[in-house]
Amino acid sequence: MSETALRPSAGAVSPSRAPLPRRRSAYARRRGRSGLAFVTPFMIIFTLFMVAPLGYAIYQSLYTTKLIGGTRFSGFANYATVLQSGDFWNGVIRVIIFGGIQIPVMLAIAFFFATIFDLGIAKWGPVFRAVYFIPFAVPIVVSSLMWGFLLDPAYGPFNRFMNVIGFHGFNWLSSNLMLPSIIIIAIWEWTGYNSVILYTALKSVPRDVVEAAILDDTPLWKIILRIKLPLVRPAIVMLVFINTIGAMQLFIEPSILNNYAPGVVTATWTPVIDIYNTSIADGEYQLGAAMAVVLAFVVIAISVASLAFRRRREFR
Amino acid sequence: MSARRERKRRERLESIDAAIPVELYGLKRGTVSVLTACCALFALFILAPVAWVIINSTKTQANIFESFGFWFASPFEFFHTFANLFRDVDGDGTYSQWFLNTVLYSLVGGVGATVLAALGGYGFARFEFRGSKLFFGLIIAGLLVPITLVAVPLYLAYAKVHLINSIWGMILPSMVTPVGLYLMRTYVELSIPRELTDAARIDGASEVRIFFRIALPLMVPGLMTVLLLAVAGTWNNYILPLIIFSNNTLYPVTVGMGLWSQHAGNSGDANLYPLLVMGGLVTIVPMIALFALLQRYWRGGLLLGSVAN
Secondary structure (H helix, E strand, C coil), X not given: CCHHHHHHXXXXXXXXXXXXXXXXXXXXXXXXXXXXXXHHHHHHHHHHHHHHHHHHHHHHCCEEEECCCEEEECCCHHHHHHHHCHHHHHHHHHHHHHHHHHHHHHXXXXXXXXXXXXXXXXXXXXXXXXXXXXXXXXCHHHHHHHHHHHHCCCXXXXXXXXXXXXXXXXXXXXXXXXXXHHHHHHHHHHHHHHHHHHXXXXXXXXXXXXXXXXXXXXXXXXXXXXXXXXXXXXXXXXXXXXXHHHHHCCCHHHHHHCCCCCXXXXXXXXXXXXXXXXXXXXXXXXXXXXXXXXXXXXXXXXXXXXXXXXXXHHHC | CCHHHHHHHHHHHHHCXXXXXXXXXXXXXXXXXXXXXXXHHHHHHHHHHHHHHHHHCCCCHHXXXXXXXXXXXXXXXXXXXXXXXXXXXXXXXXXXXXXXXXXXXXXXXXXXXXXXXXXXXHHHHHCCCCCHHXXXXXXXXXXXXXXXXXXXXXXXXXXXXCCCCCHHHHHHHHCCCHHHHHHHHHHHHHHCCHHHHHHHHHCCCCHHHHHHHHHHHHCHHHHHHHHHHHHHHHHHCCHHHHHHCCCCCCCCHHHHHHHHHHHHHHCHHHCHHHHHHHHHHHHHHHHHHHHHHCHHHHHHHHHHHHHCC
């Protein structure tokens, strides 16, 4: 991946391949080297801190350390353990449910407000836009802490509110309601950011398309759903992508909220909590590495599936 | 529809350049008020936790538990609690120290990420070289890799090369932003005309000179976006510092406050709850200010991420 490794092949013109139709000129070669020089710093850091750790994780996942006998190659034994672990898959299903509810609801809300801001059909649009973006500037640890205070079983104002309106003994952070509460928190955290991206995408829809529709007496809901929505679909696909990858890594919110309701979030509640506890707390990092690789495959599979879905839709 | 009405509409449309006037959408009366009310309701939902933090930063621990959450209660403890941020009240560490660490990691990591993304994005946008497609594909694949998955293997590798409890173990991975590079490449392709760089090249300017004199000034809005996203990303990071730091003087705010929240319930006399509330307030104010001040820069940049697919 380094510059020196590529230079000989890029520069050499072997006599046996003399009549090369696409033989690169000296100028093109020089430019190619400049391009390589520009991308090399990024590639070095990227390789050292992203590619190499991933490679190392895959390598580690093939070994097992035993108290007696030390570390030895164990093939896919760790993977067999992960694939058969009910706790791990329960965690995977939990984050899929989380993403499956949170992402569509949030995108619908974000699109609703982005449309309002884009059309200018509510007062003080710019003010609301700025307010909705505030949570993006709040670290997730801090927003989880703030929501923990609001939802706390003992003194949280939101529990008091539920008691006042007749739900006695209501607890937002009980084991049944923990996931819905986290969905609400995630909607609070991410709606503004998604809405700003959708808003900028909607703004880029050509004005004359909308004008023509207005002159044709097209009702507003049709302009929004039949003209604008299809034109911003690339932005929506990208947001589904980013949000899915984020949702599958759910970690901070449940770990912090657990401090307000001890015992609700188990050691295997989400896959990343499971990976963290297995590799750091229990010290079984080879098993943790295998879990990480399996989770990466789940994320990639879901992303590719959503891409395939997008392709198929486009034929119609 | 009568011809006269149509002509009137057409005139109205042509007379205004910026936005299409609301009247032309043919909305029922009151729609604007209803939608404004919807916006206000959601704004209330967004502002509730922020308001709670501001109000409760003035309270004692007892009042945080007992008084009504959305109104003030005496005594007014704001300055007393604020002063405690500069002391190690329960042995877990000092907030002001964590805050400085966070600023250091985010600034150095964010600036580094921006420099690397700017150079790399320009390189991928303007040059073809052997392996350029492969490298770029690899970086795009990096977008798919959950960052938390890199944290555990990084910890194992750090243990071998003595980067545990080193600030570089935190800063260097923060400089890897596949999203930033992708944004910069798109930005260069869309906003720097090829003719401009080609003309300079024909005039004999070196590639380095072209980059610094011609391309870089035009890349500023994109750079601001990448910088803000990278700073926010490092400011937010929790799992990596949680894993690699065991020395509490190196913690960023996120890990320190996570530790406090773990100990708050059984901290005895230390009264950690007011500190948690105040710490939250002090953490979010600079970021909100930064985003508000620089919003005209990052708005345009985010657009790129959304349309360039």
